[in-house]
Amino acid sequence: MNNIDRRTFFKLISSGIAGAIGGKLVTPGIAWAKGTNFHSDEFYGILVDTTRCIGCRRCEKACAEANNLPVPDINDTSVFNHERQTSVIQWNVVNRFETEKGTVFVPRRCMHCNQAACVAACLVKAMKKRKTGQVTWDENCLGCRLCMVSCPFDIPKFEYDKAIPKIQKCNLCWGRFQDGKPPACVEACPMDALLFGTRRQLLEEARRRIYQQPDKYYHHIFGELEVGGTSHLYLSAVPFEQIGFRTDVGTTPYPEYSKGFLYAVPFILVLWPILMLGMSQVTKRQQNKE
């Protein structure tokens, strides 16, 4: 299976279409650094093919090392006994699910929504949606935690136990990206379960996989439409409810939910004073008559 993919990909890349997609699919580190149109003004993302993930947790280790987080012991399989959430020291966690098609491993991390709720919530733009798709956090944050209340995937995590706390979450290796490197987890994956590229290319690749192996995949790309689209895209062999996804998040971008209110603001700001001045004039005249 893998070989077919690799060959197809090699063709795609050499013909220049695939652009930034998965250098490591060819030879790790080489095609990535050279000859790729890396900094196009498009959203980048990661395609997670859960049918390929073997739960080795090397992505967890690489993530921790790249982002100065405590490095987990990846030989400890007891972590799979219960479903884990990301945490202030783990931006990326692999969970194990028993499904109708057997055991499935699923790496979970920030989805990097196209129109992110956390970004719309932030009153100082500490949460930013970068031009190239990464949702990043900055130190000018107030720690109000509205991003946590708003996030449909409950991703931002707050360091309650620190006097100088931060919001912790995956930033799609924003620092590495600026140095022209793919996210650490993608580089570490031995199974090509993670694929880095522009969102457009990833969607094409995801569709191709479903098309070529219709029996293998559940025919849905999680993140294509969910909450208005996300930069992390997931493929699965089973319905997404079975592997810990909330499938009722809808396809409306979350900022839309507070837009109605925000649109009303300028109207009220202009109309209210005029109305009240008018009323005040009327009552003044009445008072003078008396």
Next chain:
Amino acid sequence: MMNGRLDGKEITSLSEFFRFFRDELKPKGKTIFTPFNIISAPIIILGFVLIILRLVIGLGRPVTNLSQDFPWGIWIGFDVMVGVAFAGGAYVLTFIVYILRSEKYHPIIRATVLNGFLAYVFYAGAIFLDCGRWWNIVNPIIGREFGVNSVLFLVAWHFLLYMLAELIEFSPAIAEWLGLRRIRKILGSLTIGAVIFGITLSTLHQSGLGALVMMAKWKIHPLWYTEFIPILFFVSSIFAGLSMVIFEGSISHKVFGHQIDEAHHKAYNDILVGLAKICAVAMFAYSFLKLIVLVHDQEWSLLKTGMGFWFLVEVVGLVFIPCILFIQGSRHQNILVIRIASVLTMLGIIINRLNYVFIAYKWYLPFRVRYYPTWIEVVITLCIIFTEIWVFRWIVNRMPVLKHPPEWVRENEEH
């Protein structure tokens, strides 16, 4: 000099001001050992110690029970959300008195505006404690950076501007206290502008507090989540604020009764009946809105669940029933019934706001991971409430809030 500068002398030099201010700092009551002081003083002191603890060790346990699942607790849910709703009386009454020019409510306007102002300073000020990175709290104001698309950005600015508007509305009382005649005149002329500005800001940030949770779409129980949350927050702030005015006024009139003249005492029952009527209308509109939302979203079946029962407790027990009580109380001029109704209404508002923050919020999570406040969160909240009451009392005892303004004010106005 019991009444400060109400005798009409003007302060001419800075040293005179400091001497005056120093005298005014001394307690006014006959004894400091009143039951209220004996209870509140230790809590305030303990509260300040705990605030330092919170700043040193952060928001985690043992200070708060906040978690990754419940990022907001009573400091946001009660102090800010409920505190601001209860402060809504100020914008409603300034509308009635300064825009509709209903003279009837004039005697209680200053106390209400003062209460509103202090509520914003203290309860909205509680945001400071809740902010994990509190030293950055000026960032949305100084532009590091302006998150103009954020509802919270709007709310933050409005809090600040509204505090200024309320301060301007109250400032004539300060000028009268200090005997600053010319300044009093200038400040008095700013009132109407501040009132219009303040009402506009209030409309927006009362509803804005509701809009904050709009993106927590699937986290809030469907009986509470509706696109009309901002409107519901705004309408409920009207009767929340007025109920607070009724409740606080009833206590103030006992405690500061000696400052109020006979005529006002008699007119006061009339004022309460009037306020009860406005409450009833607003609550009826609110109940109706709630019903429309319920019918529109077709969530009847949810009413049979535990959360449905909780919903009915809030909407029927603590909105509709007090609404009926307000109507009955105002019809029969029964002040006791009106007071009971105001307490029930306030309880309903507390439950409503807490529902949006941590009760109906993630209702699906099991009890063992749910949020409930720690004793430290409760003590700090009480500390904030008591400090506000102390400051309120300090001002009422010195400035013409309940008592009549000094003679020279009337002379000035006639000229």
